[in-house]
Each structure stands twice: as structure tokens, then as C-alpha cells.
Amino acid sequence: MDSALFFFLSFLFTLIVILSSRHVYYSKKAKAKSCTVPQADGAWPIIGHMHLFGGQQLTHKILGAMADKHGSAFTIKLGSHNILIVSSWEMARECFTTHDRVFSTRPSILASKLLGYDYAMLGFAPYGSYWREMRKITTIELLSSSRIDLLKHIRASEVKSAIRELYSTWASKGSVKGGVLTDMKQWFGDLTYNIALRMVGGKRYFGANADCDGREAKRCQKLMRDFAYLFGVFVLSDAIPFLGWLTFNGYEKIMKKTANDLDNLVEEWLEEHKQKRLLGGKDTKERDFMDSLLNILEESKVSSFDADTINKATCLNLVLAGSDTTMVTLTWALSLLLNNPQALEKVQNELDMHVGKDRHVEETDLKDLVYLQAVVKESLRLYPPSPLILRAAKEDCTLSAGYHIPAGTRLMINAWKIQYDERVWPNAQEFKPERFLTYHKETDLRGQSFELIPFGSGRRSCPGISLALQVVHFILASLLHAFEVKNPSGEDVDMTESNGLTNLKATPLEVFCSPRLNSKLYG
Numbered sequence: 295m296d297s298a299l300f301f302f303l304s305f306l307f308t309l310i311v312i313l314s315s316r317h318v319y320y321s322k323k324a325k326a327k328s329c330t331v332p333q334a335d336g337a338w339p340i341i342g343h344m345h346l347f348g349g350q351q352l353t354h355k356i357l358g359a360m361a362d363k364h365g366s367a368f369t370i371k372l373g374s375h376n377i378l379i380v381s382s383w384e385m386a387r388e389c390f391t392t393h394d395r396v397f398s399t400r401p402s403i404l405a406s407k408l409l410g411y412d413y414a415m416l417g418f419a420p421y422g423s424y425w426r427e428m429r430k431i432t433t434i435e436l437l438s439s440s441r442i443d444l445l446k447h448i449r450a451s452e453v454k455s456a457i458r459e460l461y462s463t464w465a466s467k468g469s470v471k472g473g474v475l476t477d478m479k480q481w482f483g484d485l486t487y488n489i490a491l492r493m494v495g496g497k498r499y500f501g502a503n504a505d506c507d508g509r510e511a512k513r514c515q516k517l518m519r520d521f522a523y524l525f526g527v528f529v530l531s532d533a534i535p536f537l538g539w540l541t542f543n544g545y546e547k548i549m550k551k552t553a554n555d556l557d558n559l560v561e562e563w564l565e566e567h568k569q570k571r572l573l574g575g576k577d578t579k580e581r582d583f584m585d586s587l588l589n590i591l592e593e594s595k596v597s598s599f600d601a602d603t604i605n606k607a608t609c610l611n612l613v614l615a616g617s618d619t620t621m622v623t624l625t626w627a628l629s630l631l632l633n634n635p636q637a638l639e640k641v642q643n644e645l646d647m648h649v650g651k652d653r654h655v656e657e658t659d660l661k662d663l664v665y666l667q668a669v670v671k672e673s674l675r676l677y678p679p680s681p682l683i684l685r686a687a688k689e690d691c692t693l694s695a696g697y698h699i700p701a702g703t704r705l706m707i708n709a710w711k712i713q714y715d716e717r718v719w720p721n722a723q724e725f726k727p728e729r730f731l732t733y734h735k736e737t738d739l740r741g742q743s744f745e746l747i748p749f750g751s752g753r754r755s756c757p758g759i760s761l762a763l764q765v766v767h768f769i770l771a772s773l774l775h776a777f778e779v780k781n782p783s784g785e786d787v788d789m790t791e792s793n794g795l796t797n798l799k800a801t802p803l804e805v806f807c808s809p810r811l812n813s814k815l816y817g
Contacts, residue, residue, distance in 0.1 A: 329376050350793075352681075354682050354711065357381070358710065366381045366382035367379070367693075372532075382715070383744040395753075397752070398752070400686060404531055408550055454654065455488075456481070461809055479621070490617040492582070493583065494613050496563075496585075524549050567585060583612065587608060591604060619679045620769070626677035627673040631779075634725050637669060645666070654772065660771065665731070666767060671727070675713045682707070682708060684704070713747075739763065740759050779805050782804060
């Protein structure tokens, strides 16, 4: 027998023996403190249910189909980890209220460690004093009502610039009657990145008067998209930790490179802010979040992380979360409106009624646009930006159904499945904004109505919900007030979803845009 083949077969046999031995050992050890929630069938030795996931299949839809078979609460095994899958609003409410403190931490995964500054990034930090302090700082300095109002000039100027530039593109093409073809997913992405970057770091990467050239802007945007994508990939060590040395798919290397490139980018922002402080600083109105953090971290020690790491991790987290989620939501909302032209007409009629055609939309108009608000709610119901809400149990607990949940169990709440529950949402597959004008009029998006939780709920819910909703409503209203939008193919928009940290539309959203207001308003 060839020596290389003999070595390989010997290695393979040894590996199988080790894996089998460990599996038997840990299976016996776990019996005394096992989770009593029924486990879905189809698990394999060692890998559990891992073989059911992967490829182009969407995880939340696979789990939704499993819930149809196994009920609203069941467990799966992903390697050595027990995952509790919750697919009903009743049990989600219990997890987010009665047991909120138990499920207040995040599971440790490689992406959080490598891309999240070793868990210094707020969204992935474990529950504890550091997380509580940084959430408090973030809420007060950027996400409070007063701070959101103080920074409204940034949102207004960026939306105005984007509208003006889209009009200029249409005019430069010869003012074509049918409109100028625009990839709205890209347009929304550029605009939301500019808003988030200016509020957090005082930067502007896209459009006229950008702080860098187009090539560098696209590189930075790709890095941020790669960040979201890498949180959705399979890493063997996350499921079977003792096999972490097997890096056959190369994701760990890609994560390290992406993390390094992002760190270099944010390091440049931080150094610029330090230099500006030495030269005299900024007034309160122009002070961004990175400026605020520099002052706060200079005066007090927040944790064992150094001040620069905390600043970079927190600012990057806010830019990523603030831009990606809003871009995803806007893309789905416009796609749904294009596929439902009667709803699109209602939105524009409402805008004409409350805003008129002699001026642009202002944020103060949003409270009167009740049908637009219903459209956004229905879009978030059908396409939640984060379909799966991931937590981990800090300690043992017992659910009201009598199920014992041991510490270390991972919790995955399928928000997508909950928001398609026919008991709550009749004709759940259909786009019906009117449901939020009648029997779901009081349904809340901020985590208090557990049948609709696109931003999560409990103490780990998204702290930027109010800002995100303000930006989404303002951009969508401004676009649909200023432009007619038409699907160039005349067929339904492709609604294919993609896996990742956020539920991004898999294909571009190409739309014909033509102005619907007096040309003087676009100057």
C-alpha cells in the first residue's frame, strides 16, 4: 500500500475513534442536566442536524418547516451545541420577559471574536458591566430622542443631496420620459451609509463632495457587506470546538483579513478626530459620536479594553447596524410596493394630500403619513431584517410548559415564522398594509408586541429602533414624493432572499425613476 494512502487512512481511522469516543462521553455526561424540550428527528452522530443546513437554503425557512412538523418549541443539535428553536409569539414573550435576564447574553462564535474586536463590539458583547455601560453611553450620546432631533439636519441634507443627484442623473440622460434606470438597492445603500457615517464619524463617502473617491468608497462598502456576510457562514469550530484546527473552508483567514481592513479604516477616522481635537474641536451641533466617545473614554475607564478599541468597535458597530438594516428594509419596502401598484398609488396620494407638491417632505410630516407607516410595518413583518434572534442561556431555567433549559443552551427565536403565524396574521403570505390600520392598528414595532419583533425584544433589543424607523420613513417618503418609480420589466420584482447577518435581497432592484415635482424643487 502506498505510504501516503496508509497515513491518510490511519489518520482518518484515528479521527473517527476520537470523535466517537468524545460523542459517547459527552452524551452520557449531558444526561443529568439535559434540555427536556423535544429534539427534532434527523440528527446524526457528532454533527447533529448540521447536514440539514447550508447551501442556498434560508435557515429561517428550514427552521420554519421544522416547526410545522415538531411544534413551536423544539431543539436541534449543531455539533456539540443544543439550540432551542422558538416559533410562537407566546413562548417568545416568555423568553423576552419572564426569562429575559437568563437569555440576555450572546453565544460566542468565531465571527464575533475576530470581527467584533474580541467581543468589544456592543452587539456581540456578553451580558455584563461592559455591555450595560456601553449601551447606556450609546443610547444617551446618539440614540436618545434629543440627540436624534439634534442630528436631523444631517438626515435632511443627505436625503436632499441624494434626491438632487438622482434628478441630475435623469436630466443628464436627456430627461427621458420613461425615467432613468437606477439600482435602488445601491441607491439606498449609498444614502444610508452616508447618514450613518456622518452621524457616527463625520464622514461622507458617496455622492458629490465625498471625503474619498468612488473606488475607495466602494471598497469600504464592500468590506461592510463582507462583515454581514461572514456572520452567516458555517465555521466548523463554532459547532465542534475541538476541531477548530480544521480550517478547510478558509473562512477564518477571510475573517481576519476583513477585520484587519475594517480596523485600518476606522483607525484613520479615529486619528483624524484626535487631530481635530488638538486643533480646536467642534461645536455641539457638529459633534459626532466618535467625538463624544473620545471625551467620555478620556475621563473614565469603562472596562479592561483600551479606549481606542472601545471607540473603534462601538463606532463601527453603529455604522454597520445603522446603515445595513435600513438599506435592507427600504429595499424590501420598495420591492413590495412595485409588486403592489395600488398600494404605491395610495402612498403617493397620501403624500400629495399632506405634503403637497410645492415643497419636499420634512420629518415633521411623518406623523401624518399613516398609510406609509402601515407599509413599513407590513414590509418588516414579511421581510424582517434579522429573521433569527440569537441568544444564550446564562443559567438554568424552566419554561412555563415545564421544559428545563440548562445554562449554555442557545436560543434561536424565529421572528420570520412568528410574523407569518396565520392565527395572528390572516392571509399571512399576502402584502396587506391595511391590517395595520384596523385590527393591528396598535401593534408596536419596538418589541412590546411579540407577534411583530423585527428588531428583537427585551434588554438585548436593538437600541437604535427609533432612529432606524425615522430614517426608513423619511427616505421612503422623500423618494416616493419626488419620483415616479416603475419596474422596467413589467413583471413582479424578484423577491429572492439571501443568508447572512441581515436578510438582504439577493438581486439588484432596478427601477425607472422620473421626477413628479416642479424642476425648481430639485435645485
